[in-house]
Amino acid sequence: MPPTPTPIPRFATTQLHLLHLEHAAEVSTSKLASTAASVSPQTRRTLQATGHALTGLILSQCRTGLGGRVVGEFAPDPAVASDESRAADGSVRLGAHGIRVGDVVRVADVAGKKEKIGKDKEKGGEKEAAGPEGVVTRTGEKGLWIAFGQAGGGVRSKEDDEAVEELWGKKLWVVKLANDVTHRRMKQTMEKMVKMGETEYTHFMRVAFGHTSPLLPDAEAAEPVEFVDPSLNDSQKEAVRFALAAQDIALIHGPPGTGKTHTLIELILQMVLRKKRVLVCGPSNVSVDNIVERLAPTKVPVVRIGHPARLLPSVLDHSLEVLTQTSDAGGIVKDIRKEIDEKQASIRKTRSGRERRGIYDDLRLLRKEFRERESKCVDNLVRESSVVLATLHGAGGHQLKNQKFDVVIIDEASQALEAQCWISLLGAQKVVLAGDHLQLPPTVKSSQSSKEKASKAKSEESTTKPEEELLEGVSLERTLFDRLLALHGPGIKRMLTTQYRMHDKIMRFPSDELYQSKLIAADAVKARLLIDLPYEVQGTDDTQEPLVFWDTQGGDFPEKAEEDDISQKGALLGDSKSNEMEAMVVARHVNNLVDAGVRPENIAVITPYNGQLALLSRMLREKYPGLELGSVDGFQGREKEAVVVSLVRSNAEHEVGFLAEKRRLNVAMTRPKRHLCICGDSETISRGSSFLKHWMEFLEENADLRYPDAGDLL
Ligand SMILES: Nc1ncnc2c1ncn2[C@@H]1O[C@H](COP(=O)(O)OP(=O)(O)OP(=O)(O)O)[C@@H](O)[C@H]1O
DSSP, rough: OOOOOOHHHHHHHHHHHHHHHHHOOOOOOOOOHHHTTTTOOOHHHHHHTSHHHHHHHHEEEEEOOGGGGEEEEEEETTOOGGGGGGTTTTOOOOOOOOOOTEEEEEEEEETTGGGTTTTTTGGHHHHHHHOOOOEEEEESOOOEEEEEEEETOOOHHHHHHHHEEEEEEEEOEEEEEEOOHHHHHHHHHHHHHHHOOOGHHHHHHHHHHHHHHOOOHHHHHOOOOOOTTTTTTTTHHHHHHHHOOOOSSEEEOOOTTHHHHHHHHHHHHHHHHTTOOOEEEEESSHHHHHHHHHHGGGOEEEEEOGGGGSSOOOGGGHHHOOOOOHHHGGGGHHHHHHHHHHHEEEEEHHHOOOHHHHHHHHEEEEEEEEHHHHHHHHHHHHOOOOOOEEEETTTGGGTTOOOSSSSEEETTGGGSOHHHHHHHTTHHHHHHHHETTTTOOOOOOOOOHHHHHHHHHHHTTTTTTOOOOOOOOOOTTOOOHHHHHHHHHHGGGOOOOSSSSHHHHHHHHHHHHSSTTEEEEEETTTTTOOGGGGSOOOOTTTTOSSSSEEESSSSSSOOEEOOOOOOHHHTTTOOOOEEEHHHHHHHHHHHHHTTTTTOGGGEEEEEOOOOHHHHHHHHHHTTTSSSEEEETTOOOOOOOEEEEOOOOOOTTTTOOOGGGHHHHHHHHSEEEEEEEEEEEEEHHTTOOOOOHHHHHHHHHHSEEEEOOOHHHHH
């Protein structure tokens, strides 16, 4: 039976509405951008203390960097430096700050012109008023390097140059900005989809919205498959064959530790062998770089699109911007770059305003020429590459405007918003999505209640659509991966089944409960214990046991509601909870592991509640600097030899809050390799859902069960 078709314009209209609310929620948590130039010295210092800003700077150097951008070096201002920041030789060091490579920042004059901000925003005058924006490319003790120009890529503009020129001799500070590029590109894509006529829909779009069913696989397209990597396991080989034969859509379902990326590398190589052009995308820079790194040794020509400051150093050689300089094709832009640099340098030596204006005019012409040549060079480089890699939002950049690909592959697709995926998919003929819809979907800030509030408050505004235009059942959390699976059924997917991370006992429950008992632990990992680590670890009850459950049932380990402060809202955990007694159980378990010889850097403590995370950090961070402490959500995609999970909830009402989300618990319990320790109250938790009930029963039967004594801990 054909699936029920979804009208594409209504789908896109609904997405636009939801994206608007989401953006509003994001902006309200980081108002920094709009206030950058109008803050008091006190606020600047607070922003610096909280890792959002860096103050007391001057511009000390300027040069032309990658992609023809102006790169400015910002050094501590000796006039305002404190005594402790002065080294013995008199040089000044930067104080502690939270600005990192890859951050999008604005450089502002501390004597900023307040009145212009906001009013001029609509007219695009914001930049001149507030200072130029750029991306941090390097940070060091002596300064900070910032590349100016659009954060999403592209060549610098005249405004950037002039705005940077204006910074000389001023007292400056740097403030982190929210990165708007992704939001803008999603919005543009959805707007395009609203306007498209039926005849413009590609076959893939029609499949994705249920206007037609996927075509039958073309078995010949896959045969014969001579695997480049013969070590692939059977489920991985089957996934590669399936994705090669698919004509429009294939999903590769990769549960934790099953080698999804490994499989995608083989798939990409097979496609290149079949003379296909492939675009590979992921929601984050790291997800894309991970693939570039693994493709690099294969010598297949690849190009990575994206701002060099945001790429891993190991993939820079494949970045479009570096190739523009190093490849033969790059020769044509080299000379002109030199000329621009020389002109640029001469500006500072020129005192006369007229001469300066003359130089700016020359620069404008040179830059136009530069852009034309660079764009030709970029076009050639991209056209000659069989594999192009970019983040999903990067795929919406000008470099890919007229490029056609035979296949678009999206890794970590169940971590991407659907609107984000469509940035790369509007022209796609065939699409392969890899992910695991049974782990957490992308983080969405606009929760249901705030959505309702916002839509009430904004009901007068034009952005709010009449109810009849919006589609029921569309939410940002629902990913394309999920939707396609629900629409066309499991026939469009293949699952990877051998996992290379967890001990068999750790894997058993998630496998049985979520992956239809299909997971198999690879021989190399299925019996690995902490005692087998490649350094000396004593044999104890903990180091010889893969699964421990500290059951705090009985009411002596009660949870406590935390004040609902901004940091918790920001992390979307609503009114957070903590549990001090349980934290002590966690701390004791960590102590025992470390005493037995397990290195703190091989241990992670994770919890779903930020309130608990703060508490655990206070107890453990100083004692064990190498120990990793994090939220469950933040630990997705990661692994550790030993993982201690603090479940927190313990109350007479048997409320479990968002422990009820099985995808969150799935992430929590599938992070460890050799040892999983759960701390929690089985009485409260088993009443939360049938999944939780099964889990508690499983732990009682299979884990090394222990009952902590509250008196002992105090
Ligand atoms: N066929 C295989 N034989 C041996 N080891 C494998 C195989 N496939 C994957 N692995 C190993 O499994 C681990 C996870 O693989 P990989 O990094 O490709 O997975 P991923 O997709 O990044 O992670 P995940 O599967 O958790 O999403 C790696 O250490 C990898 O070397």
